[in-house]
Amino acid sequence: MESRSHRFKENAAAALANPVLQASMKKAKGKFVDKRAIAIKEIDDFEGTREAAKQLRDRVLENLDLWLEKFESNATARGATVLWAKDGEEICRHVAEIGKRHGIKKAVKSKSMLSEEAGLNQALEANGIQPVETDLGEYILQINNNEPPSHIIAPVVHKSLDEVADLFEKVHKTPRKTEIPALTREAREVLRTHFLTADMGISGGNFLVAETGSVALVTNEGNGRMVTTLPRVHVVITGIEKVIPTLEDLSTLMRLLPRSATGQSISNYVSVLTGTKAADELDGPEHLYYILVDNGRADVIGSEFQEMLRCIRCGACMNHCPVYQAIGGHAYGWVYPGPMGSVLTPLYTGLENAIDLPHAATLCNQCGVVCPVKIPLPDLLRKLREKQTDRNLRPWLERAALKAWAFVAASPTLYALGVWFGVRYLKWLAGGKASIPVLSVAPEWTRGRDFPAPEGRTFRELYAQRKQP
Amino acid sequence: MSSREDILARVRQKLGRNETNAAVARAEIDTVLAAKAQGPRPQVDAEKSALVGRLIDKSRAYSSTVDQVATRGEAPAAIARYLIGLGLPAQAVIWPKLADLDWASAGVIVQARAAQDADLVGITGCFCAVAETGTLMLCGSVDSPAAISLLPETHIAIVPASRIVPGMEEAFALARKELGQLPRAVNFISGPSRTGDIEQTIVLGAHGPYRVHLILIDGA
Incomplete structure (x- = not known):
């Protein structure tokens, strides 16, 4: 995805003047914040759990090369093929090649932020593969001329019910529905056909478990399960920093991720997928590919920004950010909005291409307080500001x-x-x-x-x- | 240089990797993998009736419904009652593992095969259940295919009370002990599928089941 982060100020001003966006943001704000606050009370030692999560993420980052090799050998032993990609272009090339090898016509996708980084859908189309987004939010965006998401876990948080109703009426050519369950049912029926006819499933990966060579996927809608169960080829696209050591570590992180993200004790579906289907099994993919992606991550290892790689993509930092709450996600201009995006975008796309993002924060430290892996986001933003000054990038x-x-x-x-x-x-x-x-x-x-x-x-x-x- | 080598070489360089510290780090990794250390855990009473009670409460909190019967043999009749009560057809796709139950006497027509789009009811067992969050753990295999708990609008799971464990850690430990290695598909299921994507309003029945019903077997 091409970055529009250099236009942050104009985009933010437009967002503040957009009444539909403002109404949507106001509605969402309370729900995310209140639900998380209730959910974390279920954990007796929430701070201790955060500390454990921080430590286990650090443990991997400190020896990332060896943990990656461990994951790779265990995944390969179970029949998966592990590929590596330096950038978005290489992700697209790998997926196109896999598509050609297996004669793929249609790919169903569950949410993958890395496929957004790569602009994968356009590349699939160019290679004669029809991409279908199946997360309800991502699907709404895809049928709205491939609009980018505005939140990493609630991609259409900026949209009103009316906008979705209009869009479904126009695209599905069905009578206009105004009830959310009816709209959800309509999308379910459209997408069910795609699940059953696709020959490739593309997913992200919440975690890669080194111990077992597995990918862990966390979803509520069940689309992640469809995508990884029904098509004969499954491609996992995920960042090299997503490795965790053991299933016990996964258990610890699963106490934090859903609570921090949606305020749930656990997400409806947590799938731990390992290898390909046995010859006599009735379902599951025959071929499993991992694409482990760098796209800027390797250069952050060993740097003063390494702590950012602990991120587990829960979205709590943006849900609690007064700047995000006011302007929504699109203004940030690239894949990741909010405080984590304001750190990641300059690191992955270049400091000079996102000059305003490290300043799009009040440094109030709400993000730092809620982060389940204790990333000191305000400190990292401040360090980015220092770097800008050192490199004479400020006006x-x-x-x-x-x-x-x-x-x-x-x-x-x-x-x-x-x-x-x-x-x-x-x-x-x-x-x-x-x-x-x-x-x-x-x-x-x-x-x-x-x-x-x-x-x-x-x-x-x-x-x-x-x-x- | 391949991308693999390029990426790993840059990571190694950033970490200051050399042969000596690699040997130390490899030993550390083996220790971590062998130790399987757990993080802090919420208190979950591991006594059997407490586990049953907690599983029921948490499952209901996740919009599942729960019925309790004494023996495994009573499950088909309980399922028939549930389906009739909801006005659903007494017809289901089941795990091959459950084919030994007397479905005919209960008046439920079952087929043990892969799930299809037209199937309205799917009946499964479970590998175990996690009391902490009210979660079912299903392991895919030849006689327990994954899609039966996914494609039909109604998912019914038979849960022996003896298979309820306190947390996810015990569930994984049980899988290591009994299965040796993780099966291809391990699915933790907590209630019907849902989405909150439109205006953060929760709707049950996104892509998976609209209903999840547990038949808890007290004597098994």
Whole structure:
């Protein structure tokens, strides 16, 4: 997927002015936050479980090369073929080759963010394979001219019921339905036919279990099970960082992932899939391929951003982010929105291509507090800001202003003088009113709010006055 | 250089890998895999009646329904009652493993084969059940195919009370002990399929079953 992250400011402004989006975001916000808060109370030692999850993810990242080899040999021993892809293009090439080898005409897909990174659907079409998204949210997006998702676990959180009703009426050519169960039933019937006729299933992977060479898939709709049970070929596309050691580790993570994501004690379906079907088995794929993807991940290993690779893609950071709640996911411009996206997008697509994202945060640390694997997201955002400054990527005006500020702030006399003039100027500008509607030196800042007018004297002046008896 | 070699070489370089630390790390990995250390666990009373009670409560919380009978032989009649009560046809696709039960006397017409789209009712057993979350663990095999719990709109599972374990850890331990290695498809199922994609409103029956009904066998 091509990144539009360089247009963050325009996209965010448009999102704030979009009433349908604003209404949808407001509805979603409470549900995610409240449900998670209730669900984590079921865990006696939630903090201890977070710490255990953090440690087990770190354990793998610290020796990622060897854990990958372990996973690969155990998966291969059970009949899977393990392929590797450096980037999105190579993912597409692998899938096209697999398609050709097995004479594939149609591929049903359960949600895979990596296939979004790769723009896989377009590549499949170009190779004569019809891709069908089967997660209800992803399906809605696909039939709406391949609109990108706006949330990693709730892809159409930005859409209203009315919009979905209109879309189904137009695309399915059926009478308009306005009840959510009826719309869900309609999608179920359309997609059931695809499940039964597809010859390839494509899924992501929530975790790769090194001990057994398995992939763990977590879904509620059951589409993940369909995609990995019915077609004769199953392709798993997942990042190299998704390896975990044991089934016990999977058990620990399953206490955190559904609770953090949707506020469920457990997702409806947790599938642990290993190898291909036995000759006499009645269902299951005959061929299983893993595509282990780098696409920027290997370069994060060993860096000051390595902690980001612990991410288990639950979406709690965006659900709790005041910036995400206000602008939704599309404004971030690439596959991953919210705080985790603001760290991943610059790391995977280049610091210079996502210049505003590390600043799209108030650093309030809500994301850091809720993260089930304790990723210090605000720290990572701050480090990205430092990197931008080191590489002179910030706008020249900002750099000049900060240089001037540093010069003035380093001298108490200059500082006192500057502030003395400043508060008097601003008081004069306010003309007796309590606030200033437009500041010509910071027009962006006052576009959405007024600047409170100073009283006319500096803190130092007031303090000096008070000290006198 | 292949992509595999390229990716691994970059990871190795970033980690500062050499032969000495590789040997140490390999030993560590073997230790971790052998130790199978568990994380902190919520308290689950492992006494049998407590496990049964918790499984029932949690299953209901996940929108499953539960019926209890004394023996395995009573399951077909209980299933017939459930289907008639809902106005569903007394006709089902079943796990081959369950073909020995007396379905005919209970008036349920069953076929032991792969599930098809037209099947309205699927009847399965389970490998075990997890009390902590009210979850069924199904293991796919020749006589327990995976799609029977997936394609039909109604999924009925026969659950022996002796097969209820406290947590997912015990379920995996049981699989290691009894099956040696994980079967191709292990599915943990907690209630009917659902989606909240449209306006975060939960709807039951997304792509899988609309209903999950447990027949708990107290004496088995």
